[in-house]
Amino acid sequence: MDKKWIIKEKGDIVIVEQLAKSLEIDNRLANLLVQRDIHAPDEARSFFAPDLSCLHDPFLMKDMNIAVDRISSAIGRNEKILIYGDYDVDGTTSVALVYSFFKKIYSNLGFYIPDRYEEGYGISYKGIDYAVENNFSLIIALDCGIKAIEKVDYATGKGVEFIICDHHLPDKKIPGATAILDPKRVDCNYPYKELSGCGVGFKLVQAYSIINDIPFSVLIPYLDLVAVSIASDIVPVTGENRILAYYGLKQLNENPGTGLKAIIKEASMGGREIRIGDIVFKIGP
Structure with missing residues (x-):
């Protein structure tokens, strides 16, 4: 089968030359x-030498203050918190990260991942009922x-609040959750829009850590x-x-x-x- 190559247009020559001069690199690389x-130039330097100090302030994300305050009040009142994630790799890594982080500082915690075939994608009524019953x-x-308007309303009617951490494109109307963290919200000025779901979850625990004087090294x-x-x-990337x-x-x-160590061993990838x-072809699947 013949391949159809799609060639990217060359960059703006003025910007290319300015970047090449500033970084002292060849025009082709620029x-x-x-x-x-x-x-x-700073973007280029970060591209070649990534630095954790260049991560954005998590509180630039819309509703981050509200989310952290609500979690803090829940912990202060010993409320039961359910960490709920989608069934795919992004969802399960998100749950593993957020649950593991909070479990070290708070015990009244649970997690829930919906059954792919019985409950389908995203928030399910069954999952909400599980939260209510427990x-x-x-x-x-x-x-x-981010699109679970009716389900969030259903949960609200049952006395359950939601903090939503998503990275998918929202519709014009968004759920009536206590807080919605999504860099793709039209009213969110967060500088980077392409975080994964787990990335948004990471920003949440980063924000919580800042407020509670937990060193960044704990997140590594x-x-x-x-x-x-x-x-x-x-x-x-x-x-x-x-x-x-x-x-x-x-x-x-x-x-x-x-x-992940167990998966690496199972995939016969140890030692290299x-x-x-x-990750794409072995660990993820």
């Missing part, structure tokens, strides 16, 4: 950067929920989960994702979490460097 929407008053929904062990979500959900993926791969190679492609 053009490749511009084709990837990297126009500023006295959960707050659900943190990960990698899903969870970056392997973020890297797996980025690769498996095929989100762009640019900007903040590139930083998270870079350090997540470092964690995955040097000291992966227990679950794991790259993004290995």
